[in-house]
Amino acid sequence: MPRFSANLGFLFTEYSEIERVAAAAAAGFKAVEMHWPYQVPAAEMRSALSRSQVTMLGLNTPVGNVAAGDFGLGALSGRESEFQQSVDQAVSYGHAIGATAVHCMSGLVSPDAVSVAEQTFVANLKLAADKADQAGMTLLIEPINHRDKPGYFLHTIEQAASIIGQVGRRNLRIMFDCYHTQIMQGDLTRRLKDYLELIGHVQIAAVPSRAEPDEGEIDYHEICRSLDSIGYGGWIGAEYKPRGRTEDGLGWLSTWSQGQSSNDRGAVA
Template sequence: MPRFAANLSMMFTEVPFLERYEKAAKAGFTAVEYLLPYAFSVEEVAAPLAKYNLTQALFNMPAGEWDKGEKGIAALPGREAEFAKSLETTLAYAKATKVPMVHCMAGYAKGVDMAEAERVYKANLAKAADFFAPHGIKVGIEPINQRSMPGYFLRTLQQAVGYIEELGRPNIKLQFDFFHVQMEEGCVALKLRENYKYVGHCQLAGAPERNEPDTGELRYEYIFKVVDELGYPGYIGCEYNPKNGTEAGLGWFAPYKKK
């Protein structure tokens, strides 16, 4: 049976961030993920995990000036020093939360020479993988669809898998988001099977609206069956926008929640 992580950046937003851990636990989740923890201290994001017996499944590395629209810097020429500095910051939070994988966002490559962006991206990704490997931490890369984020550097599974194979670091993993794959490429279950050996983390949302998984065109009952058949051991991150309030939309989760 699949296991799920509540995404606290998108779910339970009816309450302040640090109160969302309790909400997730009471709703039956055993794990959480979120985008960026860095507005809070290491202690503030670690303590609720122990208090509510939750596992930290994933979070993102520092991703540039998020409030100004940036979505990562790994593929941005001229930001290499900033990227290198972010590794130490990430590690402090990773150690405190015992997270197994961090998401390295590539960023927008608009107006950038693509060959240079690719060179910088590969160098930064290799640096991150080598930095985190001694700590047992994986580095996730996630193709993001161009409808949601036009101009994002990493957009297809083929592109992501190509970098994983070329760089040859065993701790670089594919972050397989069913929503993004459906919106960019389709054939979600088939592509999950084809690329499963690279997968380190999965995420879900209904497509195309990105609401609960029981909305939209994807049949998640079948996808969850495939996930089980493949023996996926991790959590599936619930990275969706609740349509009419988080708790009102958790009917899909009832068969899977902690009793």
């Protein structure tokens, strides 16, 4: 049966970042993930997770200079040192709070820089994966759609699989976001099956609204059945933008997560 985690970058934003952990636990989530929790001291975050008996799955590398339009640094030639610093920060913070994975963001590139960007991303990920491995953590790379983020370097599942092959590290996996992949490519159930061995985490949200996964063009009941049938054993991250108060939109969770506790494991794998 599916096991759902709450992405606290989008869910429970009615609360402070620390309070979101307890709110997620009260709503029935046994695992959470975050985008950029670095302003919260690691000791405080770890205590909050321990009090609520919630597993922290993963977090993102810092995006870079937000004012300059950065959205990740991994594929940006000439900024390798900044990217490695962002990896060091993410791995150190993640390890301190007990997280199991770090999502390495590739960044935005122009069409004429794609070839160099791929070489840069591959070289950067080799170093980053080794750092994460020393901390016992997984690295994730996520294709992001060009409607929401025009120019994002990593934007298809096949591209991610190719990069993983070039990097050649056992702890580098795909974060398969159904929302992004549906917009860019579709054919979700086939791609989930074809790339199962490379998938480290799955995320869901309605398309096109990115709201609760109980509306829109994706049948997530079928996606969950497909994940069960192909033997996916990881978590499914609820990374959507609630239509209103988070708790008021969680009817889908109780319906879909029957039997969740009987197959509870604490890792993104």
